[in-house]
Amino acid sequence: MTVCRVFATVLALLVTACGAETVTPRYIESGNPAQLSQWGQLQIRGGVLEPAEGVIAYDLTSPLFTDYAHKLRTIWIPEGRQAVYRDGDVLDFPVGTVITKTFYYPRGEEAGVLSSTYPGDGEAQPARLDLGQVELIETRILVRRETGWDAIPYRWDANQSEAALNRIGDIIPMQLDHDGQQLAFNYIMPNVNQCASCHAPDSNTREIAPIGPKPRHLNRDFDHGSGPVNQLTHMAELGLLMNFPLPEAAPRNADWNDQAVTLDARARAYLDINCSHCHSPVGPADTSGLFLEPDTPAGPQLGLCKLPIAAGGGTGDRPYDIVPGEPDLSILLYRMASVEADVMMPEIGRSTIHTEAVELIRDWIAQMDGSCG
Amino acid sequence: MIRMFVTLTATASILAACGQGGQSGRDLSGADTNYQSVLLEQLIDAQPGDVITIPAGVYQFDRSLMLTVDGVTIRGEGMDETVLNFQNQIAGAEGLLVTANDFTLENLAIEDTIGDAVKVNGGRNIVIRGVRVEWTGGYATENGAYGLYPVQTENVLIEDSVAIGASDAGIYVGQSRNITVRNNRAEYNVAGIEVENSVGADVYGNTATNNTGGILVFNMPNLPQRGHRTRVYDNDVFANNTENFGHAGTPVASVPAGSGIVINSNDEVEIFNNRISDNNTANIIISSLHSTGYSDYAVQPDFDPYPETIWIHSNTFSGGGSSPDGLDLTALKVVLFGLNGSLPDVLFDGYVDADKLVDGALPAALRICVDDEVDVLNADGPNGFENPRVETENYRCTLDSLPAATLDFLD
Numbered sequence A: 001m002t003v004c005r006v007f008a009t010v011l012a013l014l015v016t017a018c019g020a021e022t023v024t025p026r027y028i029e030s031g032n033p034a035q036l037s038q039w040g041q042l043q044i045r046g047g048v049l050e051p052a053e054g055v056i057a058y059d060l061t062s063p064l065f066t067d068y069a070h071k072l073r074t075i076w077i078p079e080g081r082q083a084v085y086r087d088g089d090v091l092d093f094p095v096g097t098v099i100t101k102t103f104y105y106p107r108g109e110e111a112g113v114l115s116s117t118y119p120g121d122g123e124a125q126p127a128r129l130d131l132g133q134v135e136l137i138e139t140r141i142l143v144r145r146e147t148g149w150d151a152i153p154y155r156w157d158a159n160q161s162e163a164a165l166n167r168i169g170d171i172i173p174m175q176l177d178h179d180g181q182q183l184a185f186n187y188i189m190p191n192v193n194q195c196a197s198c199h200a201p202d203s204n205t206r207e208i209a210p211i212g213p214k215p216r217h218l219n220r221d222f223d224h225g226s227g228p229v230n231q232l233t234h235m236a237e238l239g240l241l242m243n244f245p246l247p248e249a250a251p252r253n254a255d256w257n258d259q260a261v262t263l264d265a266r267a268r269a270y271l272d273i274n275c276s277h278c279h280s281p282v283g284p285a286d287t288s289g290l291f292l293e294p295d296t297p298a299g300p301q302l303g304l305c306k307l308p309i310a311a312g313g314g315t316g317d318r319p320y321d322i323v324p325g326e327p328d329l330s331i332l333l334y335r336m337a338s339v340e341a342d343v344m345m346p347e348i349g350r351s352t353i354h355t356e357a358v359e360l361i362r363d364w365i366a367q368m369d370g371s372c373g
Numbered sequence B: 001m002i003r004m005f006v007t008l009t010a011t012a013s014i015l016a017a018c019g020q021g022g023q024s025g026r027d028l029s030g031a032d033t034n035y036q037s038v039l040l041e042q043l044i045d046a047q048p049g050d051v052i053t054i055p056a057g058v059y060q061f062d063r064s065l066m067l068t069v070d071g072v073t074i075r076g077e078g079m080d081e082t083v084l085n086f087q088n089q090i091a092g093a094e095g096l097l098v099t100a101n102d103f104t105l106e107n108l109a110i111e112d113t114i115g116d117a118v119k120v121n122g123g124r125n126i127v128i129r130g131v132r133v134e135w136t137g138g139y140a141t142e143n144g145a146y147g148l149y150p151v152q153t154e155n156v157l158i159e160d161s162v163a164i165g166a167s168d169a170g171i172y173v174g175q176s177r178n179i180t181v182r183n184n185r186a187e188y189n190v191a192g193i194e195v196e197n198s199v200g201a202d203v204y205g206n207t208a209t210n211n212t213g214g215i216l217v218f219n220m221p222n223l224p225q226r227g228h229r230t231r232v233y234d235n236d237v238f239a240n241n242t243e244n245f246g247h248a249g250t251p252v253a254s255v256p257a258g259s260g261i262v263i264n265s266n267d268e269v270e271i272f273n274n275r276i277s278d279n280n281t282a283n284i285i286i287s288s289l290h291s292t293g294y295s296d297y298a299v300q301p302d303f304d305p306y307p308e309t310i311w312i313h314s315n316t317f318s319g320g321g322s323s324p325d326g327l328d329l330t331a332l333k334v335v336l337f338g339l340n341g342s343l344p345d346v347l348f349d350g351y352v353d354a355d356k357l358v359d360g361a362l363p364a365a366l367r368i369c370v371d372d373e374v375d376v377l378n379a380d381g382p383n384g385f386e387n388p389r390v391e392t393e394n395y396r397c398t399l400d401s402l403p404a405a406t407l408d409f410l411d
Helices: A002-022 A192-199 A231-237 A263-275 A284-288 A331-336 A355-366 B002-014 B035-045 B327-337
Strands: A042-045 A048-051 A056-058 A070-076 A098-106 A134-145 A148-156 A163-165 A170-178 A181-189 A221-223 A228-230 B051-053 B057-060 B063-067 B073-075 B082-085 B091-098 B103-111 B116-134 B146-159 B162-164 B169-174 B177-182 B185-187 B191-196 B199-204 B207-209 B213-218 B228-233 B236-238 B259-264 B267-272 B275-277 B282-287 B308-313 B316-318 B346-348 B368-370 B376-378
Touching: A048 A070, A056 A231, A134 A163, A134 A181, A148 A192, A192 B035, A192 B063, A221 A231, A228 A231, A263 A355, A284 B116, A284 B146, A331 A355, B035 B051, B035 B057, B035 B063, B091 B103, B146 B162, B162 B169, B169 B177, B169 B185, B177 B191, B185 B191, B191 B199, B191 B207, B207 B213, B213 B228, B213 B236, B236 B259, B259 B267, B259 B275, B275 B282
Parallel strands: B051 B073, B057 B082, B063 B091, B073 B103, B082 B103, B091 B116, B103 B116, B116 B146, B116 B162, B146 B169, B146 B177, B162 B185, B169 B191, B177 B199, B185 B207, B191 B213, B199 B228, B207 B236, B213 B259, B228 B267, B236 B275, B259 B282, B267 B308, B275 B316, B282 B346, B308 B368, B346 B376
Antiparallel strands: A042 A048, A056 A070, A070 A098, A098 A134, A134 A148, A148 A163, A170 A181, A221 A228
8 A cells, every 4th residue: 555655656756747858759550549648749848838859840831721720730750760752742751650730829818819819029939839828729630650641630628738539520619819800700620530621632542641741831941949940951951851852942832921922922822722632633622623733724724714513602693713803703702701611612621711811812813814705 | 595694693693592591491499419429420430331320310410421431321210200400500511521432321311501411522332312401491592502412423323312492403413424313302402403514324213393493414614524425214394493593603593494404515315205394494405505604715625515416205295485584585485486375395595516517417416306296496596596496397306325324333
């Protein structure tokens, strides 16, 4: 009894004192671990959530919009293995790779209200989340196993200490302060099967795959704490990426929000990351004949004067996907500016309108020449 | 018919909120709200060969269902006994979305989804049997677009099912191959049954009534697959006179109320042994994309908008054509046939591919043949509808019968 108690006390001390600091990233070969912490990818230390040792945070040139949520993305590749660079596709990751994406919001000024932006000067360090300042919603794991990629979602608990496996999804009522506007909406956490709505970009194989870690999305700088460095270069220097040329030789999408680049580059980057995983010649939305990949030529495939196919109420009584010069006659813009479940695009992943992107696409269509005759 | 289209577009916009909507629909006061999470888990854990059975009862869902595993059957205890109701749906573009092969859905109902009721996107060997999809508040523009909606599938059987109230098509098979749609009932949809850009379809034994258009065989441009070879036979297609409550801009928005069977830009279509009656615009319409929204700029260069190799024979016709939809068709009827007259049973918009004419006529194999004792009206679309005329004799011919779709995949 006494021995047991002493042992238990020592164990508890160990856990308390060192538990968080001894987090080690793990590859779990099968099954659905019940707790996010079992993966050892993220650690909470001193009220801060951050990548564990050896786990690399990254960001995208232009990110997918998810109701103004912020996202902490990480990649971990097991010791001794490497990803292989592929120019136009997701990096070829080795078995054992674990990718995480944590959705969170800065806390707003009122209790129960979240914010789309940090108060004051904004984020100090992108890969270190001060849990006094943010609320964690969910963390999604993509793990490369022998059989392919698996998607495993976790929902953070109320006291923000652990995230538990949640396969059937959730509907989370949310109050969000965005730019002084109060948005009330249901944040939708998809169920496991719905991961395939976006993450099965080839409708023939239907294999689950990451979307973000393509060269054109990764080819940008990130500050890991010792100054900005190109993310692909960083991975290559760590010995985790083979066959990487130079950043200059790799494709790069624009930052959709960067006013310094052309409207066309910004719009195409936005449509790429938000739409092209379905709207490609092999994607599940090839049924529509609308392709929104970065290299789709400007023509009917990109929606110009293209008749809708099975849009139903999604047409908004408009004639073509894009009518050059006429954003208010363009179905594509109508569907971006809607939150009706049978109208909005993307079909899942948002419950709010990305007002700033709607403006971008509006401007992009407005400056197009030509007409549909 | 371009003018008809324009007229209809305006009408559709004005009527954008039309229908019987506002009726309350199914009463959910006793509905089961706990079963949703059970079924979601079952769909996630499903393994090939599994049969997911859903007992009798009314179940309420607030989000869409999705299945991604091959070889699964979802089975209820009857289309009036096992009811999955989505009246309180918050999220999801469908009721049930399936991306899997060897899928069977049978003996249940899916009601009141925000968007499509059942969408099967891709997959081989798809069976939908004894399923009712319905918007229980009556037909309305706000209803979901499609009832039963397999797209890019191969080997499809839809039978003994019911589709009511879809704001686009009740049963819609798109971009698919080897299709059988039989013994179903489609009522109060914009399109009762629609086969679009599909190859090898048999549509028989169905009842299509009270839709805007009963049975449609369409081809649309800019899609991965062009359709041809559809047999429509032994169907009852009557009184499809419900106002067009679809959304403007959709392909079905150009369908006039009162259309029995409509062929648009499709080839190799055989329509026989049907009982077609009392469709107030026309019992059969044959048209080209030229009439329904063609844009030279955007249509793929190799798209063929001309309906060719169409054979209509051995059908029974009665009534119809007496009260066409839209001012242009009404005026046409009054001018040619008088106030109390009717449009002929077969209405053709008149577009013919000039490049294929030999000595001013289409080669025999490409013709439109109407071998029933009914008249054919050529609306003279290519000449701005200047000289619409009855020219029945030009269509008196026969073609070869088309091969049947197969059901070899069933076992």
